[in-house]
Amino acid sequence: MKALIAVLALSTTAFLYAAEVDHFSQPELDTLTDSRNALNAEVAQRIDRALVRANRNEPHLKPRKVQRVPVRSRCNVDRLYDSFRVLLARPLVGQVESYAEQSPDIERLSTLFQDSVYHEFTWPHSPSLVLSERVASVVRVGDDYVGTDKFGHFFTEGYSYFEETEQMHGSLKNALLFGEWTESVYFGAETTGVYSFADLVANFQGLRFWNRILSEHPDPLTESPLAPYVLCENERWVIGDAFDWLDYVDPAWNESVNCSMLRTEALLGKVMTSRPECRAEALPWERYGALAPMLFNQKGLSVLPAYLQPEAILALRHPELMTEPRIRLFKDIRERLERWRIRRDVRREARSRKTEKP
Template sequence: MRHICIFSAMILLSTPLLAAEADYFTRREDAPEVSAMLDKKMNEELNAAAGKVKNCSVEALRTELIKSMGGFGIAQIESWLDDNKEAKATGIKFKKSIYQGTMAEAPMAALACCAPLATYKGRVFSADKLGHFLHTGFEMYVVANDRPFLDEKRAPEAPPTDFSFSANKALIEQDAKTWKLKTRGQGATAVLEASQYQENNLWGKMGTGVYSYADIAANYEGYRFWSDLTSGDNPYFVCEHSRWKQARKFSWDEYISDAWDESINCNEYVSSKMKMTVMAASGEVLRKKGWPAKSCPIEPQKCRALVKRYPGALKDVIGPRCQELGLQEPTAAGSNDEGSKSAGGAR
């Protein structure tokens, strides 16, 4: 009975609670370029958040950013891209996606598919990765530093905590408590362990049947962002005259890479049957489109750059097939090193 109740609850709440999945094959060529508007949006939100904080409270700054762009299940930054009429992110229905034959193996996939696609300077990503970056990335920052949700005493000037923010706070704190992490407080190592936990449980294999290395890559990059918000060698904000001042512009170029693309950084699945079903469907799409590649990764030359980007987190952030190709000699795997700036050192 308990399992029936849980399953029923998942059905009712699946849209806000389950991680979204995306089809990176069927309509990837239609994904619009959104780099300028995405950078603009992020910098506007950063400026707005700082403007609402009347002192240099780190807690208040984080609070404003989570309230304006975060959100449990579907972050507000995801919804902004999905609903943006100018961006026109590319969506697809489950019945026309590569997941259409997976109902028997992972019925939740039908409810979570499919997040729309866009491109940032030619790199394809799905809207859910923005939520992984901003909201889940903050969860990762929490467990990496073994801190409560907001670790400073609330200042009188801090914004009031509304219901939606309280709910997000409670859920993040609950996640941080229930994850059985051996490496809590150990920086990037804890981020990777927590991400694996998510992908192996309700947010991944136990939910939609998909273990997404691309999700982990977005989580990891989000952790990097939150780590640099007000500290580190090159923070986004510095305190001047008791107010936050933005010290440098934000650019998604620093964080979005081909590691966010599930047709390059290949997924794993809950069963061999689901894997074969998805591979057959995506392979048929590639055949019809005339792609040289017959399966994921569809641009294997890009794997070399990803191997260079994540030297300290390679086995956790990059899927096995892309790892294998990326570690081959350039003559075998290609020599495209675009986006290879390292992001893999433990912090």
């Protein structure tokens, strides 16, 4: 059990800055000013800066250690993607996410943790959310309302999807399973208690963005070629098509439409005390077609089913490794961790009652 707690602690520490969004406690969303133009401009200037960086021919740029920076940089594809990552895909809290959360040019509605639908969560069950108390603000993009955390998912996890598909040379299924894995473990259910389908949609739309930088492969949603954002002209990268959030954002980014699932019945009960209403009828099924079942929550606010538990997803990602004994082991570890969480809550409540006695 000590090993389980250590794993939980490491996950919590690494993703302490991850946020959930509460679309249910925002009664005045229709009063928000559309931030599309400001958000488009922020992305556009970052793309411009990424091209400046990618076009440099300097071998000593002091990049992050994880990057590969070749000496010859003109129209070098690896350096182009590295430059985009530096300017748009910061880990944990992305640059555009921070901009949307902090810029005076963006109108947003914010909810304090203690006023949110998650206010009854305790740290053993939702460590990263309770300890950070980070509830993402909501902004308007066109006619849709989006949590600022989704911009981080779009760029950073979108790039992870791009890598999981081997930059679209491989299977889209690999990326979708990777997203389900992260939501079931360290970005969602095991650390916040919340499995967000809206996060999965933002991740997938981010994959579309990274693919469209050079548009060397058909768009994974429309299955058609799209105009690239970047072109190589005279051995230099130049702007091609303009970026626009309306190409990506839709009602499936909204967690009161594409509602989340909760890790346990107890967490679901805590959320339901706020009487949230899930408007699943607004989901854009036609747009996503055959991809919709993996990206949409068809059951509304509910408990995470067995097929979305970590061991089930891992068995699909690595069927050659996940034998039946290993699947049972992973399930046993998860269930033991849940029992530990319950015991911690029981002790906490007992201490609280003892303190309250006259």
